[in-house]
Amino acid sequence: MARALGRAIGAALLALGGFGATLAAAACCALPMAFATLGIAGGIWMLDIAVVAGPWQRELLWGGAAALVLALLVTGPRGAPGCDQGLCTRVGFRLPLIGLVMLGGGLAGLTLAAG
DSSP states (O other), rough: OOOHHHHHHHHHHHHHHHHHHHHHHEEEEEHHHHHHTTOOGGGGGHHHHHHHGGGGHHHHHHHHHHHHHHHHHHHTTTOOOOOOGGGGSSOOOHHHHHHHHHHHHHHHHHHHHOO
């Protein structure tokens, strides 16, 4: 049980870190462009993030993408050993985790497309 809880916490931290890294990488170009395309006037707050993250954009992007993939691998499939009856089998944990990974992956793809 403790091993499954550790895996679940590790997966959640990897997903949060990966999402944060891809968000920081997308803050310079991709997100303000997407907001402007959608007609949302709120991308100016990202300028502070972009100034700090700009020089590290590629590292943040690839590190964040790797963390997102690792989050899925750490959690494993529902029937994985050590995950039989643990937290990682519960829908209330898996759905937000997968949603966060998908959001981060979308941000990574948007950043790559924006150049």
